[in-house]
Structures are given as structure tokens and as C-alpha cells.
Amino acid sequence: MNVDKLKVLTVAGCLVMIAALYMIFVYVPTEANMGVVQRIFYFHVPLAWLAFVAFFIVFICSIFFLIKKDLKWDRVASSSAEVGVIFTTLFLASGSIWAKPIWGVWWTWEPRLTAALVLWIIYIAYLLIRLYVTNKEQRARFAAVVGIAGFVDVPIVALAITLWRTEHPSPVIFEGGLAPSMLYTLLVSIAAFSILFTILLLQKLANNTLESDINKLKEKIK
Amino acid sequence: MNFWRKVWAITWKDIISEFRAREIIISVLVFVLLVIIIFNFAFGAGVEVIKIAAPGMLWVTFAFAGVLSLNRSFILEKEEGCLEGLMAAPISREIIYTGKTLSSLGFMLVVELIALPIFALLFNLNLLTFEIVTITFLSTLGFAACGTLFSAMAVKTKARELVLPVLFLPLVVPVIIGAVKATGMVLSGQTWAEIANWLIIIGSFDIIFLVISFWVFRFVIEE
Numbered sequence: 001m002n003v004d005k006l007k008v009l010t011v012a013g014c015l016v017m018i019a020a021l022y023m024i025f026v027y028v029p030t031e032a033n034m035g036v037v038q039r040i041f042y043f044h045v046p047l048a049w050l051a052f053v054a055f056f057i058v059f060i061c062s063i064f065f066l067i068k069k070d071l072k073w074d075r076v077a078s079s080s081a082e083v084g085v086i087f088t089t090l091f092l093a094s095g096s097i098w099a100k101p102i103w104g105v106w107w108t109w110e111p112r113l114t115a116a117l118v119l120w121i122i123y124i125a126y127l128l129i130r131l132y133v134t135n136k137e138q139r140a141r142f143a144a145v146v147g148i149a150g151f152v153d154v155p156i157v158a159l160a161i162t163l164w165r166t167e168h169p170s171p172v173i174f175e176g177g178l179a180p181s182m183l184y185t186l187l188v189s190i191a192a193f194s195i196l197f198t199i200l201l202l203q204k205l206a207n208n209t210l211e212s213d214i215n216k217l218k219e220k221i222k
Numbered sequence: 223m224n225f226w227r228k229v230w231a232i233t234w235k236d237i238i239s240e241f242r243a244r245e246i247i248i249s250v251l252v253f254v255l256l257v258i259i260i261f262n263f264a265f266g267a268g269v270e271v272i273k274i275a276a277p278g279m280l281w282v283t284f285a286f287a288g289v290l291s292l293n294r295s296f297i298l299e300k301e302e303g304c305l306e307g308l309m310a311a312p313i314s315r316e317i318i319y320t321g322k323t324l325s326s327l328g329f330m331l332v333v334e335l336i337a338l339p340i341f342a343l344l345f346n347l348n349l350l351t352f353e354i355v356t357i358t359f360l361s362t363l364g365f366a367a368c369g370t371l372f373s374a375m376a377v378k379t380k381a382r383e384l385v386l387p388v389l390f391l392p393l394v395v396p397v398i399i400g401a402v403k404a405t406g407m408v409l410s411g412q413t414w415a416e417i418a419n420w421l422i423i424i425g426s427f428d429i430i431f432l433v434i435s436f437w438v439f440r441f442v443i444e445e
Contacts, residue, residue: 066438066441118392118395121392122392122393125388125389125392128385128388129375129379129385129388129389132379132380132381132384132385133378133379133380134380138378141441141442141444142375142378142379142442144438144441145371145375145438145441145442146389148434148438149368149371149393149431149434149435149438150393152430152431152434153393153395153396156396156423156426156427156430157395157396159396159423159426160395160396160399160400160423161399163403163419163420163423
């Protein structure tokens with residue numbers, strides 16, 4: 001990805017983000033039951049959705065790395081994991097801010113919250129294991145193994161906790177329970193955050209690539 | 223058949239070395255006893271409290287004991303260069319994985335089968351039922367399947383024994399949830415049909431992690 005394309009993407013991202021913010025705070029009507037707090041929904045859902053996308057990218061790139069042995073895939077995976085952890089942190093935080101006025105508590109050990117927390121810890125462990133290994137081939141292999149095992153674990157975690165009762169608002173998006181104006185706002189917000197995610201991922205990837213180039217040069221000097 | 227003979231050779235090697243050095247089973251058993259005693263201080267000995275806390279106490283103890291014994295399993299291989307010896311042997315990496323998983327499973331089961339009656343005795347609970355033994359077996363299989371993979375990884379990192387719990391504990395969350403829930407249900411007198419869902423979850427974790435670990439183990443162990 002060259003710098004010009006990234007600039008174009010950044011400008012586009014800013015415009016869509018401004019549109020999304022306008023829709024979230026001005027255009028969309030206030031929800032009847034929850035009031036103004038419900039607007040967090042338009043941040044929370046895109047963040048959660050993209051966090052899953054991020055970890056899916058980690059999973060796919062980890063498989064590719066183990067098959068192809070090309071460190072490029074490892075760089076994509078680790079960049080995606082970092083952005084994913086940030087997005088997970090943000091969706092946990094936004095959910096918490098929403099929960100305080102609606103449920104009366106910042107946190108409850110409700111199954112889906114617990115699952116999100118476990119997910120967050122798994123990918124922090126993924127980033128941690130990278131710190132513990134110095135050899136970069138080995139680091140990439142270990143991280144890939146954790147990336148695959150972690151992602152495969154997520155549905156089992158989800159399954160285990162859906163057997164518990166749940167008080168998280170059930171997904172209304174696909175049941176036609178969302179008013180059209182709310183749906184449009186959500187879609188624009190998802191688009192805005194998707195572009196933001198792509199920009200962050202590409203930036204981090206460029207950063208990692210530079211770092212690996214520098215390390216190669218360092219080795220040459222030695 | 224040949225595959226299982228080689229697997230058994232590795233498992234048998236571990237069993238012999240355990241018999242001679244007595245490094246894992248005895249130490250982990252002492253650890254388990256200590257944890258049970260400490261839990262007793264934490265929760266008191268009230269009958270009502272114990273009934274609620276017992277499944278959690280049991281599985282926290284077993285999960286931590288699992289981490290300890292899994293860690294030892296590969297630290298012992300790493301010392302004296304045994305791992306290099308295994309790598310040089312004319313066997314596939316999958317055989318090493320299966321053999322080590324079997325021996326870890328065996329050691330953990332021995333510890334748990336000794337700890338269960340002690341736990342039952344100390345807290346006056348009926349833990350020696352076929353249901354609880356089944357739950358214990360399935361959960362321990364999951365611990366061993368997932369833990370062997372990460373323990374092989376952990377010994378090759380800088381932080382060593384710190385790495386296994388960091389990776390292992392979040393991933394085995396479904397097993398711990400399932401085991402705690404199912405044990406609690408059995409203790410409150412529920413039947414097979416009611417705990418079946420939890421056994422299926424633990425069982426699917428076992429199968430998925432056996433398959434995945436079997437496939438990716440060679441990437442962990444190669445130099």
C-alpha cells in the first residue's frame with residue numbers, strides 16, 4: 001500500500017466518520033425506553049463486529065503463515081491482533097458505559113460480557129507470547145499456533161456461556177426490530193469504523209514492515 | 223498399530239522416569255492438598271457455603287494442578303537435552319504429541335483420583351460417583367490436549383513457567399465452566415440427562431483441541 005492511497009483512505013475515512021457522528025448525534029431519533037444512552041449502540045456494535053473481524057484475520061493469516069512460512073503473514077496477523085485488542089477494549093468500555101445507567105452496574109458477570117472478557121485475555125496472551133520469544137521465526141510460529149487455537153476456542157466459549165441465562169439485549173438487527181433510521185445510522189457507523197480499522201491496520205502493518213526492514217539492515221551491519 | 227506402539231514407547235518412558243524421580247505426581251498431590259486446606263480457610267467449613275463453593279474449589283484446584291504438572295512435563299524434557307533426543311528419534315512429531323499428552327493425562331488422573339476421595343472426606347461430599355469421575359476424565363483430557371501443546375511452547379520461551387498459565391487458563395475456560403456446572407449439578411442430585419449438555423461441551427472441546435494440537439504441534443516443537 002503506497003502512501004497516497006493511504007492518504008485517500010484517510011480523507012474518505014474522516015468524511016464518513018463525520019457523517020456517522022452527525023447521524024448518531026443529530027439525525028437518529030432518541031430511543032424511547034433507554035433514552036440518549038442508547039446512542040452508544042452505534043459505537044458499540046461496529047467496534048464489537050470489527051474486533052471479531054480482526055481476530056478472524058489473525059486466524060486466517062496464522063494458517064497462511066504456517067503453510068507458506070512467509071513472515072509477511074505474521075506481520076499482518078500481529079498488526080490485526082493489536083488493532084483487535086484495542087477495539088475489544090473499546091467495545092468493553094462502551095458496553096460498560098451503557099450498562100451503568102441501564103443495568104445500574106458497570107460490570108456484571110453476564111455470559112456475553114464474560115465471553116468478551118475471555119476473548120480479550122486470549123488476544124492479550126497472543127501479544128504477550130510474542131514478547132517472550134526472541135527468535136522471529138519461532139515467535140511467528142508460536143503466535144500463529146496461539147492465533148489458531150484462540151480463534152477456534154471462541155465458539156466453544158460462546159457455546160458454554162449461552163447455556164447460562166443471558167440479560168444482554170438480544171441482537172435485534174436481523175429480526176426487523178430496528179427502525180429504518182436507526183439501521184441506516186448503524187450501517188454508516190459500521191462503514192466509518194471499518195475504514196478506521198483498515199487505516200489502523202495498514203498503518204500498523206507498514207510500521208511492522210519498516211521494523212523488520214530495519215532489523216534486516218542491522219543484521220547486515222553486524 | 224505401529225503408531226500406537228511408538229506413542230506407548232514415549233508414554234512408557236515418562237512413566238518410568240516418573241517412577242524413578244517421583245517429580246510430578248507426589249509434588250502436585252501435595253500442592254493439591256495445600257490448596258484444599260487454604261480454600262478451607264478462605265470459605266470456612268459451613269455446610270451451606272461448602273455446597274455452593276465445592277465445585278469451584280475442586281476445579282480451580284485441578285486447573286492449577288494441571289498447569290503445574292503440564293509445566294513439569296516439558297521442563298523435564300528440556301533439561302539434559304531430552305527434547306533434542308526425542309526430535310532426533312525416527313518418529314513423527316504427532317507421535318511425540320500423542321505420547322506426551324497420554325502421559326500428562328495419566329499423571330493428572332492419578333493425582334485427581336487420589337485427591338477426589340480426600341476432598342470428599344474433608345468436606346463431607348459425595349464426590350465418588352460415576353458421573354463425577356466421567357466429568358473429571360473428560361475435563362482432564364481437555365486440559366492435557368490443550369496443555370501439552372502450550373507446555374511444549376512455554377519451555378522454549380524466556381518466561382518459561384509463566385507462559386503456560388497465561389495461554390492455558392483463558393483457553394480452557396469452556397472446560398472449567400462445564401466441569402464446575404456439571405459437578406455442581408451432580409452434587410445437587412441431578413441426573414445424566416441434565417448434565418449431558420455440559421459433557422457435550424467439554425467433549426467437543428476435547429475433540430477440537432486434540433485435532434488442532436495434533437496438527438500444529440510440529441510447528442511448536444521444530445527448531
